[in-house]
Amino acid sequence: MRWLWWFILLGIACGASWSVPEPGPDDARRAGVTEETLAQGRRLYVFRCGGCHRLYPPSYARRSEWQGIVQRMGKGLASEEVELIQTYLSTFALDAVK
Numbered sequence: 001m002r003w004l005w006w007f008i009l010l011g012i013a014c015g016a017s018w019s020v021p022e023p024g025p026d027d028a029r030r031a032g033v034t035e036e037t038l039a040q041g042r043r044l045y046v047f048r049c050g051g052c053h054r055l056y057p058p059s060y061a062r063r064s065e066w067q068g069i070v071q072r073m074g075k076g077l078a079s080e081e082v083e084l085i086q087t088y089l090s091t092f093a094l095d096a097v098k
């Protein structure tokens with residue numbers, strides 16, 4: 001029955017990244033950017049923002065709130081990085097147009 005525990009652990013580990021959606025072509029279209037831009041934003045979000053705390057799902061905040069949060073949290077980042085992360089989070093934000 002040991003495999004069952006591994007299965008459950010794997011499920012928990014995967015669940016952590018499921019809350020950070022992978023962008024698809026439809027998401028890129030409604031955001032008005034390329035899919036690559038969104039994918040880059042997601043990568044940066046995971047690498048730059050997951051170090052100190054759990055990754056908050058993009059639906060944690062509204063678009064306008066994310067702008068301020070990323071400004072505040074991304075003080076050490078390049079402005080292009082901040083922008084990519086903001087674009088990604090805004091696309092999946094609580095009040096994003098789906």
Ligand code: HEC
Pocket residue numbers: 045048049050051052053056060069070073074085
């Ligand atoms: C150097 C460590 C560190 C990094 C890197 C970091 N955070 Fe935070 N974050 C914190 C701490 C500490 C808090 C709790 C205190 C606070 O709210 O300021 C927090 C709180 C938060 C909150 C909840 C509070 C709120 O305002 O709603 C969000 C959302 C958040 N961070 C997003 C981000 C994002 C997005 C990034 C990447 C740009 C990021 N964090 C990178 C340390 C960090």
